Amino acid sequence: MxxxxxxxxxxxxxxxxxxGPAIVxxxxxxxxxxxxxxxxxxxDRAIAFSLEISYDNGITWRFLAGATQPGGTFVDDEGLRxxxxxxxxxxxxPTNVAxxxxxxxxxxxGVFLTLGGTLTTN
Amino acid sequence: xxxxxxxxxxxxxxSAALAYVSNNTVNNLLLLAVRVGSASDILTSVTDSAGNTxxxxxxQTFSGDHFFYVYYMGACLAGxxxxxxxxxxxxxxxxAILEYNDFAAGGAALDQVNSAQGTSNAPNSGNxxxxxxxxxxxxxxxxxxxxxxxxxxxxxxREEVAQKISTEDRAVTSIGTYSGSWTIDLGSDSWACIIAxxxxxxxxxxxxxxxxxNAVQRAANW
Numbered sequence: 001m002x003x004x005x006x007x008x009x010x011x012x013x014x015x016x017x018x019x020g021p022a023i024v025x026x027x028x029x030x031x032x033x034x035x036x037x038x039x040x041x042x043x044d045r046a047i048a049f050s051l052e053i054s055y056d057n058g059i060t061w062r063f064l065a066g067a068t069q070p071g072g073t074f075v076d077d078e079g080l081r082x083x084x085x086x087x088x089x090x091x092x093x094p095t096n097v098a099x100x101x102x103x104x105x106x107x108x109x110g111v112f113l114t115l116g117g118t119l120t121t122n
Numbered sequence: 123x124x125x126x127x128x129x130x131x132x133x134x135x136x137s138a139a140l141a142y143v144s145n146n147t148v149n150n151l152l153l154l155a156v157r158v159g160s161a162s163d164i165l166t167s168v169t170d171s172a173g174n175t176x177x178x179x180x181x182q183t184f185s186g187d188h189f190f191y192v193y194y195m196g197a198c199l200a201g202x203x204x205x206x207x208x209x210x211x212x213x214x215x216x217x218a219i220l221e222y223n224d225f226a227a228g229g230a231a232l233d234q235v236n237s238a239q240g241t242s243n244a245p246n247s248g249n250x251x252x253x254x255x256x257x258x259x260x261x262x263x264x265x266x267x268x269x270x271x272x273x274x275x276x277x278x279x280r281e282e283v284a285q286k287i288s289t290e291d292r293a294v295t296s297i298g299t300y301s302g303s304w305t306i307d308l309g310s311d312s313w314a315c316i317i318a319x320x321x322x323x324x325x326x327x328x329x330x331x332x333x334x335x336n337a338v339q340r341a342a343n344w
Contacts, residue, residue, distance in 0.1 A: 065140045
């Protein structure tokens with residue numbers, strides 16, 4: 001699987017952080033963000049993602065997808081506590097050479113650890 | 123009654139927002155299939171940024187594992203639109219949004235729904251019988267363990283989300299008994315399956331008019 005890392009790993013502080021913009025290579029169809037939630041146990045914490053896409057080299061932008069995850073226990077489909085939260089959206093127009101993505105992470109309640117994000121082919 | 127566009131999102135959390143790639147066209151049918159990774163019914167709201175009101179067509183659980191929902195908006199407003207799903211505790215949320223056209227000026231109306239749960243490699247929604255000739259059959263399935271899907275005969279798969287959801291559709295032109303079905307590529311799994319059928323809303327108006335006219339005629343005969 002070909003992947004391109006577009007979001008730097010690291011610790012994001014309380015408040016908003018802008019991500020990108022990043023050029024999306026032709027053929028890549030998914031953007032995935034993963035974030036470490038091992039220290040993310042306080043219920044007064046939350047992380048919100050907002051992702052936008054441009055089809056014209058960043059001249060115009062359109063909202064693509066977003067999600068919010070609060071602190072506290074996150075369980076997967078099997079009822080097991082997970083150490084990584086995730087956010088994965090499909091990127092339209094895979095043959096468009098002028099695609100870019102950018103995003104915003106908004107942290108409330110405290111420091112948050114993230115593992116960064118990737119663009120993937122499938 | 124034709125497919126226009128769709129999008130998908132796979133996330134964890136308490137809310138998930140997903141935009142249509144292109145602007146919606148007025149009076150088109152909007153559909154949402156969403157799998158919530160909770161054994162409890164914790165979906166609290168479905169809203170969109172265009173101001174449409176979404177209605178639950180059917181929900182189905184696979185007991186003790188997850189809930190699966192199909193929502194619809196029969197005659198949407200025009201413009202850019204983002205659909206937001208909210209749940210009451212942090213879980214996995216997998217969703218697909220779709221748009222269909224050619225329902226005429228009044229948009230689409232829900233006709234029949236059915237659902238089922240089971241454990242096998244062949245999910246099936248159970249039968250429905252359509253009430254008018256021209257309808258859109260929309261079907262969704264959600265499973266417990268990730269796998270690819272093969273759509274049922276005469277159906278077209280539209281979205282496959284994280285190998286946990288598949289949606290398929292079929293436009294039919296004759297009244298009949300139908301069901302939604304798939305093959306789970308990796309074999310037997312636990313599944314929840316829903317079928318919802320849609321017809322032109324104008325069809326309902328014509329039926330109602332006929333009933334009223336008949337009633338008037340009978341009254342006159344008396």
